[in-house]
Amino acid sequence: MSSALEIKNVTHKFGKFRALNNVSVSINVGDFTVLLGLNGAGKTTLYSLITRLYNNNTGSIKIHNFNVREDSSNALKRIGVVFQQPTLDLDLSVEENLYYHASLHGISTADAKLRINEEIGRINLIEKLKNKVRSLSGGQRRRVEIARSLLHKPKLLLLDEPTVGLDIGSRQMILKHVKLLCKKGELAVLWATHLIDEIDKGEKVIVIDKGQILESGDVTKIIKKTRQKTIRDAFNKLVGIKI
Amino acid sequence: MSPIIYFRCFRGIVLREALRFVHQKERFFSALVRPLVWLGIFAAGFRSVLGVAIIPPYETYIPYEVYIAPGLIAMIQLFNGMQSSLSMVYDREMGSMKTMLVSPIPRWFLLISKLLAGVFVSILQVYAFLIIASFWDIIPPITGYFTILPALVISGLMLGSLGMFLSSAIKQLENFAGVMNFVIFPMFFASSALYPLWKIEETSEWLYYICFYNPFTYAVECIRFSLYSQFNLEYGLGILIFSVIFLILSILGYDPARGSLQKKGGK
Numbered sequence: 001m002s003s004a005l006e007i008k009n010v011t012h013k014f015g016k017f018r019a020l021n022n023v024s025v026s027i028n029v030g031d032f033t034v035l036l037g038l039n040g041a042g043k044t045t046l047y048s049l050i051t052r053l054y055n056n057n058t059g060s061i062k063i064h065n066f067n068v069r070e071d072s073s074n075a076l077k078r079i080g081v082v083f084q085q086p087t088l089d090l091d092l093s094v095e096e097n098l099y100y101h102a103s104l105h106g107i108s109t110a111d112a113k114l115r116i117n118e119e120i121g122r123i124n125l126i127e128k129l130k131n132k133v134r135s136l137s138g139g140q141r142r143r144v145e146i147a148r149s150l151l152h153k154p155k156l157l158l159l160d161e162p163t164v165g166l167d168i169g170s171r172q173m174i175l176k177h178v179k180l181l182c183k184k185g186e187l188a189v190l191w192a193t194h195l196i197d198e199i200d201k202g203e204k205v206i207v208i209d210k211g212q213i214l215e216s217g218d219v220t221k222i223i224k225k226t227r228q229k230t231i232r233d234a235f236n237k238l239v240g241i242k243i
Numbered sequence: 244m245s246p247i248i249y250f251r252c253f254r255g256i257v258l259r260e261a262l263r264f265v266h267q268k269e270r271f272f273s274a275l276v277r278p279l280v281w282l283g284i285f286a287a288g289f290r291s292v293l294g295v296a297i298i299p300p301y302e303t304y305i306p307y308e309v310y311i312a313p314g315l316i317a318m319i320q321l322f323n324g325m326q327s328s329l330s331m332v333y334d335r336e337m338g339s340m341k342t343m344l345v346s347p348i349p350r351w352f353l354l355i356s357k358l359l360a361g362v363f364v365s366i367l368q369v370y371a372f373l374i375i376a377s378f379w380d381i382i383p384p385i386t387g388y389f390t391i392l393p394a395l396v397i398s399g400l401m402l403g404s405l406g407m408f409l410s411s412a413i414k415q416l417e418n419f420a421g422v423m424n425f426v427i428f429p430m431f432f433a434s435s436a437l438y439p440l441w442k443i444e445e446t447s448e449w450l451y452y453i454c455f456y457n458p459f460t461y462a463v464e465c466i467r468f469s470l471y472s473q474f475n476l477e478y479g480l481g482i483l484i485f486s487v488i489f490l491i492l493s494i495l496g497y498d499p500a501r502g503s504l505q506k507k508g509g510k
Contacts, residue, residue: 052345053344073347076346076347081345083338091263091267092259092266096262101342103252104252104353105347105348106251106252106348
């Protein structure tokens with residue numbers, strides 16, 4: 001199976017602080033992978049390197065074989081991102097926000113219109129298209145952000161704690177929507193979270209702590225390897241949480 | 244990447260800035276109130292105190308209001324540039340800046356587009372100011388309304404890129420107040436905006452040199468000459484050089500490989 005994301009031996013420092021230490025990750029096309037770690041584990045730093053908000057000075061990051069550092073344009077074309085912080089412009093309407101994103105990817109107005117209708121229809125928010133983002137609920141804003149991240153038809157979707165601060169209904173709806181997208185097409189998803197209940201059996205999990213990858217593989221493999229009964233227990237054991 | 248992709252991106256960034264401008268009407272009015280207060284109150288009080296001799300581009304004695312009008316136009320652009328950089332720091336703190344920075348379009352192009360979008364907004368404000376200023380008998384030759392345009396673009400670009408560079412160096416929104424004290428006020432007062440350079444030279448030679456090498460003076464004088472359909476090579480070249488320097492600094496500031504953001508762990 002071809003690789004959607006290939007990270008090899010990436011280390012990143014802020015001054016003397018080592019935020020990531022020799023991180024290697026591989027995600028295949030069609031994979032739904034959960035990047036599981038506590039707050040401050042290094043998830044957002046890793047995302048910032050993949051999206052080239054930060055420059056990776058060591059190792060390599062490739063998206064569909066395009067090196068992020070050397071061929072950032074081709075690499076970034078293939079990524080859709082939902083950041084941890086909300087990034088929609090509250091003073092603009094949903095439609096205006098989506099057109100703006102389409103223009104940042106060089107999509108024509110006619111194409112953008114078609115894609116906006118398609119994506120916004122998929123998340124059942126077509127009636128909110130003309131509404132100001134400010135008037136939407138937290139869950140609706142997140143869904144708009146997901147729709148926006150898919151407008152340019154990326155091959156790899158990165159979501160950084162997309163359900164933080166949302167009620168359980170919105171969380172489940174978003175999770176279900178993204179998992180469905182992953183199953184349908186050739187989209188690979190890297191879902192960063194610290195919420196263990198977002199992980200289903202059979203999914204691939206990468207456990208990160210203090211900037212290091214502690215374990216990687218499907219849920220059952222990690223449970224078996226750590227000799228625990230649940231993924232929660234396995235995670236607690238790996239990161240050293242004692243209850 | 245084809246030129247049409249760049250064009251669509253540029254159009255999108257300008258359109259967004261224009262929409263934000265339309266949605267934030269109070270921003271437009273507050274940008275106009277500031278120079279009008281200077282024109283209506285400050286200039287009225289000082290017109291008898293500060294006499295202005297005949298200096299180019301003027302061909303006769305002029306009222307003080309006419310003298311400070313180009314300085315106030317540059318002031319609109321200075322505040323607009325700083326307002327844009329403030330919104331960039333805010334966007335960065337709030338995260339919306341990231342959506343732009345992860346675009347596949349080269350970052351230098353995105354930043355220049357954002358700068359030009361800001362310049363476009365400031366030009367609208369300047370023309371609105373010029374219309375209102377005509378009630379104070381500040382009426383340049385009709386050609387001046389057209390010849391000022393290139394000067395406004397280049398001075399807006401210079402002041403905007405200075406603001407952008409500052410925004411790349413400022414990590415938190417709270418630190419922006421320092422910019423007011425250490426950049427905006429010294430730049431405005433130590434320039435030819437409120438008084439001619441020869442008058443400053445009479446008082447203090449070292450202050451004259453500070454004013455003379457202040458980039459804002461070049462913006463003010465370029466606007467002054469172009470408003471009267473004249474071109475001054477010295478100021479024209481100066482503003483161009485300052486623009487290029489600030490532009491390079493701001494692009495480097497947002498370069499992931501060199502910028503200050505990554506060193507500080509900012510986002």
